Amino acid sequence: MDSTAVRSSKWRRDCVERDLRVGMHRVAFLVLKDKKDVGFEFEKREPKAKRERKPKEPAAKIDFTGKQPLGECPISGGKILETETAYICEHSQSDRKPCKFKLSKTILGREIPKEQARKLLTTGKTDLLDAFISKRGRPFAAYLKLEDGKIGFEFPEKPARATEFKEAQTS
Numbered sequence: 001m002d003s004t005a006v007r008s009s010k011w012r013r014d015c016v017e018r019d020l021r022v023g024m025h026r027v028a029f030l031v032l033k034d035k036k037d038v039g040f041e042f043e044k045r046e047p048k049a050k051r052e053r054k055p056k057e058p059a060a061k062i063d064f065t066g067k068q069p070l071g072e073c074p075i076s077g078g079k080i081l082e083t084e085t086a087y088i089c090e091h092s093q094s095d096r097k098p099c100k101f102k103l104s105k106t107i108l109g110r111e112i113p114k115e116q117a118r119k120l121l122t123t124g125k126t127d128l129l130d131a132f133i134s135k136r137g138r139p140f141a142a143y144l145k146l147e148d149g150k151i152g153f154e155f156p157e158k159p160a161r162a163t164e165f166k167e168a169q170t171s
């Protein structure tokens with residue numbers, strides 16, 4: 001608050017009695033500025049005590065016990081296993097250099113069924129899958145394919161719109 005604020009002690013006392021709680025629960029006083037404008041004056045914030053940072057706990061390991069592998073990881077050769085949201089490599093749980101391979105179970109609004117994930121891993125390409133939704137909201141059909149351990153789209157011979165090539169992304 002600038003120094004022109006007029007702080008009549010009596011007036012201020014009145015104001016204090018009517019603490020205004022604003023915003024992030026900070027107490028504000030009404031003050032008279034330039035003898036005519038009423039403004040707010042905030043209590044000084046207490047500097048936050050620095051919290052001691054706890055070392056990050058490692059993420060809980062996914063238990064793959066009893067799960068049937070869908071195929072071989074194109075990056076590490078490990079087993080690909082199903083989780084709730086994705087098909088991932090068994091080596092993704094390694095402490096050292098975890099494998100980054102991941103095939104999301106839903107790509108652009110389209111569910112990727114297990115059979116197609118299996119097919120992608122074994123043949124490098126899925127069947128033609130329809131009902132992907134482009135970022136502009138247009139449905140389109142494409143194959144998913146593996147390229148250097150990454151999942152990409154391959155479009156059928158006669159795509160509906162060339163623009164959808166650019167929009168399509170695997171994430």
Ligand SMILES: [Zn+2]
Nearest residue numbers: 073076089099
């Ligand atoms: Zn892997």
